[in-house]
Amino acid sequence: xxxxxxxxxxxxxxxxxxxxxxxxxxLSDDQVVRRKEELLVYECDxxxxxxxxxxxxxxxxxxxxxxxxxxxxxRNHIPFVTRGAGTGLSGGALPIEDSVLIVTAxxxxxxxxxxxxxxxxxxxGVINNWVTQAVSGAGFYYAPDPSSQSVCSIGGNIAENSGGxxxxxxxxxxxxxxxxxxxxxxxxxxxxxxxxxxPGYDLTGIFVGSEGTLGIATEITLRILKSPESAxxxxxxxxxxxxxxxxxxxxxxxxxxxxxxxxxxxxxxNAVEEVVALDCxxxxxTAILLVEVDGSPADVAASAQKVSEIVKANGAxxxxxxxxxxxxxxxxxxxxxxxxxxxxxxxxxxVQDGVIPRAKLPHVLNExxxxxxxxxYDVANVFHAGDGNLHPLILYNNAVPGQLETVETLGGEILKxxxxxGGSISGEHGIGADKRCYMPQMFTPADLETMQWVRQAxxxxxxxxxxxxxxxxxxxxxxxxxQSAKFDEIERF
Amino acid sequence: xxxxxxxxxxxxxxxxxxxxxxxxxxLSDDQVVRRKEELLVYECDxxxxxxxxxxxxxxxxxxxxxxxxxxxxxRNHIPFVTRGAGTGLSGGALPIEDSVLIVTAxxxxxxxxxxxxxxxxxxxGVINNWVTQAVSGAGFYYAPDPSSQSVCSIGGNIAENSGGxxxxxxxxxxxxxxxxxxxxxxxxxxxxxxxxxxPGYDLTGIFVGSEGTLGIATEITLRILKSPESAxxxxxxxxxxxxxxxxxxxxxxxxxxxxxxxxxxxxxxNAVEEVVALDCxxxxxTAILLVEVDGSPADVAASAQKVSEIVKANGAxxxxxxxxxxxxxxxxxxxxxxxxxxxxxxxxxxVQDGVIPRAKLPHVLNExxxxxxxxxYDVANVFHAGDGNLHPLILYNNAVPGQLETVETLGGEILKxxxxxGGSISGEHGIGADKRCYMPQMFTPADLETMQWVRQAxxxxxxxxxxxxxxxxxxxxxxxxxQSAKFDEIERF
Numbered sequence: 001x002x003x004x005x006x007x008x009x010x011x012x013x014x015x016x017x018x019x020x021x022x023x024x025x026x027l028s029d030d031q032v033v034r035r036k037e038e039l040l041v042y043e044c045d046x047x048x049x050x051x052x053x054x055x056x057x058x059x060x061x062x063x064x065x066x067x068x069x070x071x072x073x074x075r076n077h078i079p080f081v082t083r084g085a086g087t088g089l090s091g092g093a094l095p096i097e098d099s100v101l102i103v104t105a106x107x108x109x110x111x112x113x114x115x116x117x118x119x120x121x122x123x124x125g126v127i128n129n130w131v132t133q134a135v136s137g138a139g140f141y142y143a144p145d146p147s148s149q150s151v152c153s154i155g156g157n158i159a160e161n162s163g164g165x166x167x168x169x170x171x172x173x174x175x176x177x178x179x180x181x182x183x184x185x186x187x188x189x190x191x192x193x194x195x196x197x198x199p200g201y202d203l204t205g206i207f208v209g210s211e212g213t214l215g216i217a218t219e220i221t222l223r224i225l226k227s228p229e230s231a232x233x234x235x236x237x238x239x240x241x242x243x244x245x246x247x248x249x250x251x252x253x254x255x256x257x258x259x260x261x262x263x264x265x266x267x268x269x270n271a272v273e274e275v276v277a278l279d280c281x282x283x284x285x286t287a288i289l290l291v292e293v294d295g296s297p298a299d300v301a302a303s304a305q306k307v308s309e310i311v312k313a314n315g316a317x318x319x320x321x322x323x324x325x326x327x328x329x330x331x332x333x334x335x336x337x338x339x340x341x342x343x344x345x346x347x348x349x350x351v352q353d354g355v356i357p358r359a360k361l362p363h364v365l366n367e368x369x370x371x372x373x374x375x376x377y378d379v380a381n382v383f384h385a386g387d388g389n390l391h392p393l394i395l396y397n398n399a400v401p402g403q404l405e406t407v408e409t410l411g412g413e414i415l416k417x418x419x420x421x422g423g424s425i426s427g428e429h430g431i432g433a434d435k436r437c438y439m440p441q442m443f444t445p446a447d448l449e450t451m452q453w454v455r456q457a458x459x460x461x462x463x464x465x466x467x468x469x470x471x472x473x474x475x476x477x478x479x480x481x482x483q484s485a486k487f488d489e490i491e492r493f
Numbered sequence: 494x495x496x497x498x499x500x501x502x503x504x505x506x507x508x509x510x511x512x513x514x515x516x517x518x519x520l521s522d523d524q525v526v527r528r529k530e531e532l533l534v535y536e537c538d539x540x541x542x543x544x545x546x547x548x549x550x551x552x553x554x555x556x557x558x559x560x561x562x563x564x565x566x567x568r569n570h571i572p573f574v575t576r577g578a579g580t581g582l583s584g585g586a587l588p589i590e591d592s593v594l595i596v597t598a599x600x601x602x603x604x605x606x607x608x609x610x611x612x613x614x615x616x617x618g619v620i621n622n623w624v625t626q627a628v629s630g631a632g633f634y635y636a637p638d639p640s641s642q643s644v645c646s647i648g649g650n651i652a653e654n655s656g657g658x659x660x661x662x663x664x665x666x667x668x669x670x671x672x673x674x675x676x677x678x679x680x681x682x683x684x685x686x687x688x689x690x691x692p693g694y695d696l697t698g699i700f701v702g703s704e705g706t707l708g709i710a711t712e713i714t715l716r717i718l719k720s721p722e723s724a725x726x727x728x729x730x731x732x733x734x735x736x737x738x739x740x741x742x743x744x745x746x747x748x749x750x751x752x753x754x755x756x757x758x759x760x761x762x763n764a765v766e767e768v769v770a771l772d773c774x775x776x777x778x779t780a781i782l783l784v785e786v787d788g789s790p791a792d793v794a795a796s797a798q799k800v801s802e803i804v805k806a807n808g809a810x811x812x813x814x815x816x817x818x819x820x821x822x823x824x825x826x827x828x829x830x831x832x833x834x835x836x837x838x839x840x841x842x843x844v845q846d847g848v849i850p851r852a853k854l855p856h857v858l859n860e861x862x863x864x865x866x867x868x869x870y871d872v873a874n875v876f877h878a879g880d881g882n883l884h885p886l887i888l889y890n891n892a893v894p895g896q897l898e899t900v901e902t903l904g905g906e907i908l909k910x911x912x913x914x915g916g917s918i919s920g921e922h923g924i925g926a927d928k929r930c931y932m933p934q935m936f937t938p939a940d941l942e943t944m945q946w947v948r949q950a951x952x953x954x955x956x957x958x959x960x961x962x963x964x965x966x967x968x969x970x971x972x973x974x975x976q977s978a979k980f981d982e983i984e985r986f
Contacts, residue, residue, distance in 0.1 A: 116742065116852040139748070163690070172690065174698075175668070190939045197656070197665065197848050197882065199919040199928075200936065200962065201944045205667075205698030226748035249609065255632070255719035299792030355690050359609035389690065426692040435692075443693065446683045450951065451694045457950030458943065469693065 014098060016055055019076055023058050023100075026068035031106075033057035042101050045083065046148075047091040047434055049350075049404055054081070054095035059106045063181055063189060063218040066102065070216065071187035073100055079463045082212045084124060084156030087148045089351055090432030092159055092211045096467055102216065104155045110134050111219060119178055121221050124155025128162075131222060140224040143170035146428065147336065158217050161209030163428030165260040165335075168386035169294075170225065172428065174208040181219035182207060185464040194221060206454065211430050212465035214458045228294035231259065232304040233328040235320040236311035237285035241265070244287040245361035247314040248385045251291065252358065254310060256303050259294040261386030262335055263287055265365070268342075268380045268393075272334040275341035281334050285317070289385065290335055292328070338382040339393065346378075346395035350404075352411045353429040354418030356388045367417050368392055375410045389427035390418065416441060431469045437476035439469075507591060509548055512569055516551050516593075519561035524599075526550035535594050538576065539641075540584040540927055542843075542897055547574070547588035552599045556674055556682060556711040559595065563709065564680035566593055572956045575705045577617060577649030580641045582844055583925030585652055585704045589960055595709065597648045603627050604712060612671055614714050617648025621655075624715060633717040636663035639921065640832065651710050654702030656921030658753040658828075661879035662787075663718065665921065667701040674712035675700065678957040687714060699947065704923050705958035707951045721787035724752065725797040726821040728813040729804040730778035734758070737780040738854035740807045741878045744784065745851065747803060749796050752787040754879030755828055756780055758858070761835075761873045761886075765827040768834035774827050778810070782878065783828055785821070831875040832886070839871075839888035843897075845904045846922040847911030849881045860910050861885055868903045882920035883911065909934060924962045930969035932962075 016034070023032045033039060034056050043051040055078075060066045073080045080100045083093035095101050107123035110130070114120070115138055120131060128149040131142035145164035146152055152162070158180075163172045170176075179193035180203075193204030207214055238244040244263055251258065264272075269281045269288060281288055289311065293303040308319050322328040342349045356364050365381060368390075372379040383391040392414055396403045415425045415438050425431070425438045439448060448470060455470070456462070467475050509527070516525045526532060527549050536544040548571075553559045566573045573593045576586035588594050600616035603623070607613070608631055613624060621642040624635035638657035639645055645655070651673075656665045663669075672686035673696075686697030700707055731737040737756055744751065757765075762774045762781060774781055782804065786796040801812050815821040835842045849857050858874060861883075865872040876884040885907055889896045908918045908931050918924070918931045932941060941963060948963070949955070960968050 115746075117850045118745075161690075174695065184943065188939050188943075190943050191937070192940065192943070194917075197654075197880070197917055197920045198935075199702070199917065199924045200932065200941075201703055201947050202667065202695075202698045202701070203943060203947070205695045206947075208695070209692070210694055226746070229748065252611075253608075253719070255722060295788075296792050296795045298795045299789050302789045302791045357610045387690070424687075424690055424692065427690045431692045439693065442691075444684070446681050447685065448693075450677065450681075450683050450685070450696060453950040454694050454696070454699075454947060457946040 019072065019078065020056060022072045022076070023056065023069060026072060027058060027060060027065055031059040031061070031065075033059070042083065042095060042103070045086040045088045045091060045093040047089055047094065047432065049398065050091050050094050050433055052095045052097060054099050054101035057101045057103055059103050061106045063183065066183045066216050066218050067187050067189050069100070069102055070183050070185065073463055074186050074461065077461060077463065079466050081465050082155070082159070082216050084153035084159070085127065085151055087152040088156055088160055088432060089353070089429040090160070090426070090434040092430050092432035092465070092468055093156070094433045104153065104216070107218065115140065118224050119221050120224055121219055122154055124153060124158070124217055124220060126154050128152050128154060128157060131224070135224050136227065139227050141227050142176065142222055143167070143225050144173045144176055147339065154220055154222070155217055158208050158220060159210070159212050160428065160430035163384065163389065165262060165384065168261055168384065169257045169259045174205060176223045177204055177208050177220060178223055179221040180204055180207055180217045182215045182217055184215040185459040185461065209430070211432060211469045213455055213469055215464060228259070230297040230300045231292055231294035231328065232300050233322040233331045234291045234304060234307055234311070235280070235288060235322070235331050236291070236316035237282045237288045237318060238314070238316055239286050240315075241287050241365045242362040243315045244289050244385070245365070247289060247311045247316070248361060249359055250310050250314065251307055252386065254306060256293065256306060258291045258307070258386060260290070260292040261384070262290045263381070263383055263385035264335065264338065265381040267378060268338050268382045271341040271345050271380060272338050275344045276334055276337045278330065278334050280330060282317070290331060335382065342380055342393050342395060346397070348396050348398040350394045350396060350407045350411055351429070352390070352392045352394065352414050353427050354390045354415050354423060354425060355427040356390065356418050356421045356423035358386070358388045360421040360423070361385060361388065364390070364417055364421050368414055371410060371413055371417075375406060377407060377410060384427070387427070388423065412438065433468055436469060436471050439471050512565070512571065513549060515565045515569070516549065516562060519565060520551060520553060520558055524552045524554070524558075526552070535576065535579075535588065535596070538579040538581045538584060538586040540582055540587065540925065542891065543584050543587050543926055545588045545590060547592050547594035550594045550596055552596050554599045556676065559676045559709050559711050560680050560682050562593070562595055563676050563678065566956055567679050567954065570954060570956065572959050574958050575648070575652070575709050577646035577652070578620065578644055580645040581649055581653055581923065581925065582846070583653070583919070583923040583927040585923050585925035585958070585961055586649070587926045597646065597709070600711065608633065611717050612714050613717055614712055615647055617646060617651070617710050617713060619647050621645050621647060621650060624717070628717050629720065632720050634720050635669065635715055636660070636718050637666045637669055640829065647713055647715070648710055651701050651713060652703070652705050653921065653923035656877065656882065658755060658877065661754055661877065662750045662752045667698060669716045670697055670701050670713060671716055672714040673697055673700055673710045675708045676711055677708040678952040678954065702923070704925060704962045706948055706962055708957060721752070723790040723793045724785055724787035724821065725793050726815040726824045727784045727797060727800055727804070728773070728781060728815070728824050729784070729809040730775045730781045730811060731807070731809055732779050733808070734780050734858045735855040736808045737782050737878070738858070740782060740804045740809070741854060742851055743803045743807065744800055745879065747799060749786065749799060751784045751800070751879060753783070753785040754877070755783045756874070756876055756878035757828060757831065758874040760871060761831050761875045764834040764838050764873060765831050768837045769827055769830045771823065771827050773823060775810070783824060828875065831873075835873055835886050835888060839890070841889050841891040843887040843889060843900045843904055844922070845883070845885045845887065845907050846920050847883045847908050847916060847918060848920040849883065849911050849914045849916035851879070851881045853914040853916070854878065854881065857883070857910055857914050861907055864903060864906055864910075868899060870900060870903060877920070880920070881916065905931065926961055929962060929964050932964050
């Protein structure tokens, strides 16, 4: 993993003026950003420890404009990076040197709503929770709900296959994307998917989570769901992480699939209590579980009762059940404010995003605690317990030289722990620029090469988000070189 | 679409003896079938109107043996077709001339059961309902349930992305495959997927439904679900197809997702009443709906009540509710026997498999009736109404020259109707050899070309199940030639 220092300005040999003119010709003058001070805001996404100024930013408004912009890149062999709202946490939208950043922020129209067939069609710059707002009056909602849902865009959700609190029951982004209009890296426009059952290769599925390396989605058909009639939220607090972890497994084993099942450790509880001052999470608990059940009123009451019995049998000290929307919001408020609370407690934090089999939760959490002591950095755990998706937050101070590097090493050890436990190096934040060098821990050279075949088949010139997602000798150094020699071809600029 | 006459024996110029020896060297003598009379049984799959004898059949038992067999094909540039139990209805496992048929019927081990993480690992020849049988004692089941589930294999289910009665609520095969060990067309072994959240390209997703064109799955990790605590089945009968169709839409709009929601028309009702003599479906009904709701007892009771109200409000003449397993089985028996009943009423039947948006059900069913009259062939409709997956069965007599050709034309008109209604040419049976020439009705040349890029990237020599799934000039004639010119390269043998 490379260091966090801001990269120097691109010392490009290219004459950008004809390129700027080519973009102005196919877009309009105010859709092409090239003044250095205007480019500043595009230097990084939510992974703020990496920065790189793009050469040009373009702001298309339609599929045709995206295709025209991509064709300019293709013709001139210029790498391009696509950016939605820029909230991604793995540096997927981080520009690379001498690249064009294609920003979808001006593509914010909801193009169609079809309640009969439970689908909406949106442009990629539409903000996640605008979809629910648009259909909630008719009793529908869009299920995937990343914590950033009030600011992140659907295009970025698709690039990273975003999850969220309610994805335990309802699935992650890929389970809710029915079809896509795509601009391929050569500028061609294709339509993939559309119906839940579409013959041929599932190109929709392979595009979701491909992190901008296979093209740009310009029209997105999303599934909307009928809002649940009823929901209850339970808060249970425990003396041990083991008891909380065992409750998680037993709730699932009992056949209950909660809409969400989140865990927070003592550090996180105290952080939110100090910052948000809710006075609803017990400060002396080793861990709390927030369990939401939804469905018909009868089902919700029965499930809530069963969850309550299970957590009590596992030693929960107390169980609170919120049955009204106001009570539920109050219980969730601390969880939703957790990341912000860390930001107030510490100058910086580094969020990791690993996945483990549910049954390994207590073991892995204990190991993370041991790593926290070994490195002498506080690690807070706030995460999607139901699907084993950990989010350890490592607190540090980026102003102290060397801290980020140490924190990245600690983060790497946590990922290795997840992989060793039979898990994954990313649950919902993606690989981006941040975790590409860990891919060989999870995949064999043959596995990675097969993915590269697909990348090279669709992204033939290697212009779409190069250096992201996959390890390369250039980005991952000598260690990865032996495994990645065959990938070198696409890294030619 | 080509005619149904049995193709002539391969007039191969190849000397097969060294090839046979090469297979015997890597497998064993009794795993290599080459006597003409033994090859006879492999001439077709469930689409019996097409027949082609393979040159050799091999019967590997392990991943290593599959890889070794594929490498023999790769080295000698021999096309290969993979076959599971041979129950497919689109000719996906139909051999092609001078090909090797790799049969997974000897790969029937359940390799691992992990209840904690709700997954099992199986070989591809494992029969679909063996999975449920293996885990039902612990209260689990495998959800996708094609009608052929007592005889079809998991490998074939994956190739065709099979559906089933309960896929409305629980999703089709692709939603239940967590990971795959694959033998690629060059003989390399790779692992894809494994966790619900895996970074990188979703190769698992693209492999499921790829109909044998991207390699062979040799170890398959499936999700198992906790068996529902309770289920009720409702039978409602209607005077009009419109009333049944409107009920389907309203049940879904009410936020109920039935485990299954099947429709049968008057012709089908009478067919099963005559053959199975259940005396439970009203012979004078224009259509019946079978609606199954499952979940917790409280939820099931509430949902059944609501479904009952909706169908009555739409004019259902009577509503029967089966609450015990015995009663439920009795209601389902007629639906499950429907295809067999047609087989007793008519010498042959041709099953079509189209998908339409749910809201278009009444319109499309009326159009199918009009086509049935226009062509003077009886068409029975028995289908997954909840997800708009039609299965019109066209009754005919293959012994009468010309009937199959007419029936295929009629089937093609039905598919066109589905596409025009915004639907799909296959819901769960796949494209195979049968429907490849209809692909250009659903996809643009650019869409199909993008799929070909993926095919050529992974299946570089074009040896894995050539001529299937995609239209080619060779198979689809002049009409498709203009669109398919670029695909010609992979059809070189």
